[in-house]
Amino acid sequence: xxxxxxxxxxxxxxxxxxxxxxxxxxxxxxxxxxxxxxxxxxxxxxxxxxxxxxxxxxxxxxxxxxxxxxxxxxxxxxxxxxxxxxxxxxxxxxxxxxxxxxxxxxxxxxxxxxxxxxxxxxxxxxxxxxxxxxxxxxxxxxxxxxxxxxxxxxxxxxxxxxxxxxxxxxxxxxxxxxxxxxxxxxxxxxxxxxxxxxxxxxxxxxxxxxxxxxxxxxxxxxxxxxxxxxxxxxxxxxxxxxxxxxxxxxxxxxxxxxxxxxxxxxxxxxxxxxxxxxxxxxxxxxxxxxxxxxxxxxxxxxxxxxxxxxxxxxxxxxxxxxxxxxxxxxxxxxxxxxxxxxxxxxxxxxxxxxxxxxxxxxxxxxxxxxxxxxxxxxxxxxxxxxxxxxx
Amino acid sequence: xxxxxxxxxxxxxxxxxxxxxxxxxxxxxxxxxxxxxxxxxxxxxxxxxxxxxxxxxxxxxxxxxxxxxxxxxxxxxxxxxxxxxxxxxxxxxxxxxxxxxxxxxxxxxxxxxxxxxxxxxxxxxxxxxxxxxxxxxx
Numbered sequence: 001x002x003x004x005x006x007x008x009x010x011x012x013x014x015x016x017x018x019x020x021x022x023x024x025x026x027x028x029x030x031x032x033x034x035x036x037x038x039x040x041x042x043x044x045x046x047x048x049x050x051x052x053x054x055x056x057x058x059x060x061x062x063x064x065x066x067x068x069x070x071x072x073x074x075x076x077x078x079x080x081x082x083x084x085x086x087x088x089x090x091x092x093x094x095x096x097x098x099x100x101x102x103x104x105x106x107x108x109x110x111x112x113x114x115x116x117x118x119x120x121x122x123x124x125x126x127x128x129x130x131x132x133x134x135x136x137x138x139x140x141x142x143x144x145x146x147x148x149x150x151x152x153x154x155x156x157x158x159x160x161x162x163x164x165x166x167x168x169x170x171x172x173x174x175x176x177x178x179x180x181x182x183x184x185x186x187x188x189x190x191x192x193x194x195x196x197x198x199x200x201x202x203x204x205x206x207x208x209x210x211x212x213x214x215x216x217x218x219x220x221x222x223x224x225x226x227x228x229x230x231x232x233x234x235x236x237x238x239x240x241x242x243x244x245x246x247x248x249x250x251x252x253x254x255x256x257x258x259x260x261x262x263x264x265x266x267x268x269x270x271x272x273x274x275x276x277x278x279x280x281x282x283x284x285x286x287x288x289x290x291x292x293x294x295x296x297x298x299x300x301x302x303x304x305x306x307x308x309x310x311x312x313x314x315x316x317x318x319x320x321x322x323x324x325x326x327x328x329x330x331x332x333x334x335x336x337x338x339x340x341x342x343x344x345x346x347x348x349x350x351x352x353x354x355x356x357x358x359x360x361x362x363x364x365x366x367x368x369x370x371x372x373x374x375x376x377x378x379x380x381x382x383x384x385x386x387x388x389x390x391x
Numbered sequence: 392x393x394x395x396x397x398x399x400x401x402x403x404x405x406x407x408x409x410x411x412x413x414x415x416x417x418x419x420x421x422x423x424x425x426x427x428x429x430x431x432x433x434x435x436x437x438x439x440x441x442x443x444x445x446x447x448x449x450x451x452x453x454x455x456x457x458x459x460x461x462x463x464x465x466x467x468x469x470x471x472x473x474x475x476x477x478x479x480x481x482x483x484x485x486x487x488x489x490x491x492x493x494x495x496x497x498x499x500x501x502x503x504x505x506x507x508x509x510x511x512x513x514x515x516x517x518x519x520x521x522x523x524x525x526x527x528x529x
Contacts (some may be wrong), residue, residue, distance in 0.1 A: 111472065111479045112472040112473060114486055117490075
């Protein structure tokens with residue numbers, strides 16, 4: 001940073017006066033609001049402090065990734081809500097990216113049906129408010145699913161019912177060894193690809209690095225099963241009769257309909273915007289580039305993969321980062337269908353019970369800010385890595 | 392007569408057309424009977440083949456009618472826009488099958504099983520959408 005610009009130039013007093021005045025107004029405004037809050041809280045006998053986080057929460061949460069019941073603290077309830085928000089946002093981002101890229105390329109397809117279908121999908125889902133789509137998936141689409149005794153059966157291991165989607169539970173032994181083996185395979189793949197690049201640049205040899213990398217990716221983790229003592233068992237959900245008319249599934253993992261419909265609505269809605277970004281990025285590459293690539297004999301897939309997409313990514317990534325942030329923030333609409341995310345658990349139930357509005361709202365806002373900033377800094381790093389490297 | 396099944400050509404266009412359109416229509420009859428009459432005409436085959444039979448029949452059918460510069464205007468337009476390669480043929484078929492499978496469900500939910508008359512929640516007796524509040528609001 002250039003410190004010369006920061007030092008105040010006293011000769012230039014004309015410019016100094018408005019700056020000092022603005023600063024004064026801001027400080028006065030903030031202190032007025034702080035004073036106001038303090039007196040009002042004092043009048044009502046409310047004390048300020050984050051000590052309540054250690055108290056017993058004494059409310060239950062319907063869906064949680066970690067152990068939680070009413071005897072845990074408010075801090076634990078906050079963590080449950082945060083993890084649920086992160087879960088639905090990451091599922092949403094993953095599916096939205098997959099659908100978005102597919103539909104974005106599909107809109108430019110030479111196939112009339114595919115292009116029209118993608119266009120109708122984009123125009124329909126982009127122009128209906130997200131809240132309505134959420135209600136549609138939750139109240140219309142998922143409520144039409146059958147009861148547990150007539151569940152939709154996927155090869156006797158997974159069942160889709162009105163009470164949720166039951167999938168097998170993974171029971172690992174020596175799970176850490178498996179994680180280490182995956183890390184080792186990733187390091188080996190990086191090493192191989194660097195070696196292959198060196199061979200290509202120095203000696204002009206083409207190594208089949210894709211096949212080697214795929215082999216390594218499956219070989220090293222499977223070695224951990226043979227040598228490392230890693231074992232994987234499945235707990236398959238089983239239908240059990242609770243009473244004469246009520247059936248339910250036991251065992252396995254139950255993915256609740258709230259999570260399903262929220263992830264579905266968020267990803268279908270955001271995918272339309274990502275699709276438009278992808279289309280804009282591909283159209284942004286000059287026609288001459290594609291024609292030049294075609295004239296040296298590349299196939300359509302090769303043109304897309306080697307010429308168009310690497311350049312289009314530079315146009316696609318910045319607006320797509322924006323959509324990822326939107327998706328994460330829109331996940332707070334979970335409150336409408338009672339999916340226990342950060343807003344519903346912490347800024348809803350916990351706020352109602354403790355009445356500590358300023359503390360809880362500030363923590364919630366700070367958490368969303370932190371999530372957004374980390375997503376955007378990651379995407380900025382990725383954007384830099386695909387940008388043109390000028391020498 | 393020289394019939395090359397892998398590479399349909401213009402000389403035997405009528406035979407290829409009959410074969411292709413025949414296979415295509417069997418595929419469509421299969422999926423239509425499956426969707427609307429709950430009757431699987433390919434149930435004698437193993438489950439996976441019977442499940443994919445409309446797609447397989449359709450791909451073979453579209454392969455037979457993929458004749459370049461056939462001289463038939465309609466056929467050329469179809470080949471250019473829907474059927475330029477095997478991959479495009481699969482994509483077109485999947486889009487059509489998705490429409491056949493899910494458009495009736497959506498129409499049923501939004502119009503045929505929906506409730507338009509009445510003023511309160513109790514008037515919504517069907518399984519479909521409850522549009523009465525839109526009317527109340529207007």
